[in-house]
Amino acid sequence: DTAVSQTPKYLVTQMGNDKSIKCEQNLGHDTMYWYKQDSKKFLKIMFSYNNKELIINETVPNRFSPKSPDKAHLNLHINSLELGDSAVYFCASSHEPTFTYEQYFGPGTRLTVT
Amino acid sequence: AQKVTQAQTEISVVEKEDVTLDCVYETRDTTYYLFWYKQPPSGELVFLIRRNSFDEQNEISGRYSWNFQKSTSSFNFTITASQVVDSAVYFCALSDTHTGTASKLTFGTGTRLQVTL
Numbered sequence: 589d590t591a592v593s594q595t596p597k598y599l600v601t602q603m604g605n606d607k608s609i610k611c612e613q614n615l616g617h618d619t620m621y622w623y624k625q626d627s628k629k630f631l632k633i634m635f636s637y638n639n640k641e642l643i644i645n646e647t648v649p650n651r652f653s654p655k656s657p658d659k660a661h662l663n664l665h666i667n668s669l670e671l672g673d674s675a676v677y678f679c680a681s682s683h684e685p686t687f688t689y690e691q692y693f694g695p696g697t698r699l700t701v702t
Numbered sequence: 703a704q705k706v707t708q709a710q711t712e713i714s715v716v717e718k719e720d721v722t723l724d725c726v727y728e729t730r731d732t733t734y735y736l737f738w739y740k741q742p743p744s745g746e747l748v749f750l751i752r753r754n755s756f757d758e759q760n761e762i763s764g765r766y767s768w769n770f771q772k773s774t775s776s777f778n779f780t781i782t783a784s785q786v787v788d789s790a791v792y793f794c795a796l797s798d799t800h801t802g803t804a805s806k807l808t809f810g811t812g813t814r815l816q817v818t819l
Contacts, residue, residue, distance in 0.1 A: 633807060676745065696746065
């Protein structure tokens with residue numbers, strides 16, 4: 589029944605490693621997003637995909653690479669992890685890629701880089 | 703550029719008190735949408751309300767109400783008779799046109815509401 593799901597929920601890894609976070613939505617939405625929430629709870633968009641096509645890329649280091657195998661999935665791969673990458677990463681989806689629709693968020697993935 | 707300001711970092715109230723969370727926004731767009739999200743201690747983000755820039759009617763949903771005033775660029779959120787379960791971080795967000803494609807939500811910094819017995 590989960591609308592937007594993410595795995596894993598927690599991810600602890602060492603600097604320099606490569607890791608992936610997976611996201612799936614069963615809402616039939618066309619658009620999916622990745623957001624980063626830092627330690628001060630500030631939320632900022634990273635990427636957006638519409639029907640597997642990248643449409644927003646917000647000045648994110650190219651160590652971060654989103655991949656959308658189909659419109660129900662948007663994965664986030666991070667290379668050469670750094671301490672500053674520690675944060676909670678939220679996946680979200682919306683009905684259409686217009687600004688009129690609310691976005692539904694996944695439960696978040698807490699990434700800790702040591 | 704779009705900006706959302708939530709000046710109240712943290713608010714503490716006693717159960718059954720009414721509380722208002724302030725949100726002030728900036729945008730050059732004439733058409734935009736405003737949202738409120740709730741983030742309880744469990745961490746998920748829960749959508750509460752969406753309001754478009756052409757609809758200035760206030761909205762009430764149970765103990766929740768929203769006051770949208772375009773003249774002051776504010777979209778305030780009031781919880782009546784607060785309960786402990788209302789304890790959470792509340793985010794106000796603004797959605798712009800972004801070249802007519804994807805909806806980019808610009809979030810405020812959030813207001814942490816603590817409701818105690």
